[in-house]
Amino acid sequence: MSNKWTDAQWHAITARGNNLLVAAGAGAGKTAVLVERIILRLTDPHDPLDVDQLLVVTFTNAAAAEMRERIGAAIAEQMAQHPEDARLARQLALLGRASIATLHSFCLDLLRQHFYRLELDPAFRVADVTEAELLRADVLERLMEGKYQAEAADFLHLVDAYGGSHDDSQLQAIILQLDNYASSHPEPTAWLEQLAQKLTDSATCRKWLAQLGEAAKDELALARTALQSALAIASQPEGPEQYLEHLSSELEQVEFVLDSVATGDWDRLRTLIQGISFARLPGKRGGDGELRKQAQQARDTAKDCIKKLTNKLLAQSSADLLAGLATVAPSMSLLCQLVLDFRARYAQAKQQKGLVDFSDLEHMALRVLRDPTGPSPVAKELRERYAEVLVDEYQDINGVQEAILQLVTDPTGAGSQLFMVGDVKQSIYRFRLADPTLFLDKYKNYSLHPEQGERIDLAHNFRSRASVLTAINFLFRQLMTEQVGELVYDEVAELKPGATYPEEQHAVTPQVEVMLVERATTAEADAEDDTLEELDATSREARL
Incomplete structure (x- = not known):
């Protein structure tokens, strides 16, 4: 083991034979660990892999490009030490075709290869965000017009209750929001159908x-x-x-x-x-x-x-609350049906234009990978192709993405292994419907049921001085509980100093100052916005 790695890092790099969840705190060197694990898999003297036998999933295209570059640099460094090693030269040649990409890119490649299984136009293209939003708005407007023409009493009541004071814009926003939530689930139709039923359960x-x-x-x-x-x-x-x-x-x-x-x-x-x-x-x-x-x-x-x-x-008393839920159940049932109608019309509009959106990439890939009884032949083929699937920023995936990852790996970790790295304390994409509970469930269960997988904690921080970490740990212990942060900030979760800094004689220990920024009132925020509007672009950017 090299002296550059901690025991926990080295274990994360070398552990085999089970699914692994690496809980890597801020500054813990998770990307370096991920790259080193890949290099060791490629150069293992007993069971070496080719780089195209790995699926490396990143959160952004920029992260994928950086990961490919770092792997290439690490291979080149190995080649400089072993210039006669033909296998290393082969890995460098294969790197260009290696599966190092975002999950959306992986799904897109899957659809390009298996479009015929979905009755998808082989010349389909991915709609950009603006194009997709405009098409959604047009489809929803047409749906609402048809409902108004039908003059159904229950629909008109729904508009009165949830549409807004002057138009139905609030109801349309709710429909689009519910559609987004449904799309983050592996079974969006079933999820919508059972929503209203929960109100009377x-x-x-x-x-x-x-x-x-x-x-x-x-x-x-x-x-x-x-x-x-x-x-x-x-x-x-x-x-x-x-x-x-x-x-x-x-x-x-x-x-x-x-x-x-x-x-x-x-x-x-x-x-x-x-x-x-x-x-x-x-x-x-x-x-x-x-x-x-x-x-x-x-x-x-x-x-x-x-x-x-x-x-x-x-x-309200419990009886009043339950009665209220029962009262709104018919309206919620109609609302869910509107969302289902919207989804059907939107899918038809995209098909007519030869388009798919980013949600389609995931859901169509899921259809390719899953049969009614379990993994499809395509999924089984990918399990044979990929010896290991490595997922960066695992705390920011959603339910559909989790289902895809489970289908292309062996659930036991004995075959195609799943290596997940992330930090639930840094999960910031819930507004994009990321589901950090997927990370938390494994974080808790792997400790209790090691046959399901192994959890490795990387707690040493190599980015900050000990005084900074002490202050951060103190604050987080007060603020982060299972109720507030979904995780208890205990001794396992706290950051530990990993970097060493030269100590100057008579140097004063750096002090940490905490600055609290109070939220502006509505009037203050409006005044701030007016001030910013008067500035030119350069000044406005500097001010922000």
Whole structure:
């Protein structure tokens, strides 16, 4: 093992015979590990692979180009050390045809080869984002016009309820958004068909109420923190001690609810929170004026939390909530049917123009790879072709992409192996319908069920000084919980210093300054926008 690698990195580079999930923190050298793993697979003295036996999936085309370049440079470096090695020269020659690409590019190549299985025009082309959006808008407009002409009462009611104050633009936006969500699922039609049914399914509704109960208790925990802060201020030597009795009583009420009520017991949780009372604070002006003001502000924060719960989240009983869901179920069923009609018409419009969009690339590839009983012959052929599938930025894939990856690899990892690398803490593409729970499920399950796969944590950071990492770890421990960040920021998740820096004599340890940027109010944001509009392009770019 080279001294340049940590034990965990070297294990990620050399482990074989099982699916691997590498949880690589920021600055952990994941790309270097990925490239080194590939090079070792190509130069393995016992079981060497050709570079075209690997499928390397990246998130962007730029990342794919960089990965190909880095692999080429690593092969060239090996050739410089072993100029007589004909096998290395062969790998460099094969690199141009190696499958190093985004998943969309991989799917596109698959459709080019198997268009006849889908009744797809062999001269099809991929619509760019603008072209696809314009076509979607046109198809939806025609669909809505037809519905208006039919004058169905249920449709007109849906428009009145969800269309907006002046037109149906909000309803159209909902239809397009639901279409996007459906497209991120392997079975979009089935997903849409079961959505409305969930509104009247008692088990699903109980699950929703439990989730809302968790949200209510999270808000209540904020009230507890605020009251604890107020109590600490009032307990100071110059604090307003006349507030102590009231603050202690209010804190006890909040803690009683948090400790004694299950999140699934909606009505009891609602009743107890509504019963939390805040008496008028004593008018006696004892203690330091500034501390008195701080205690009052902290207490007001707690009161606002309780008010928010009672007036909004907990405003209705479970019976009222379930009745409301049942009432809207017919409208939701119609809404889902509108989305299904839109999808059918949009697919027809694309077929007439010989177009596919980016969602089609994934779903059509899935149709090529999957039969009703399991992997198709094409999928089995790819399993034979690729000895290993390596996926970068795995935390940002969606359900369709996951299904594709599972079809081209051996689920046990004994045959074609799946190597996934990413960091769920850096998942930023949920707005593009990435599903980080796919990463999290494996992150948790691989530790409990090693027969499913192995998890390797790369926690050493080679980018920052220890003082920076200490500050980051401190902040993330306070902020990142399973409820907020879907992952507990514990000793396993925290970043550890991996780089060494020269120490100067009498040097002061660098201090970390945290700057909090407050969100602008609507008026302030509008004023900022007006100011930016007055600037020329260069100045505006510099200002931003």
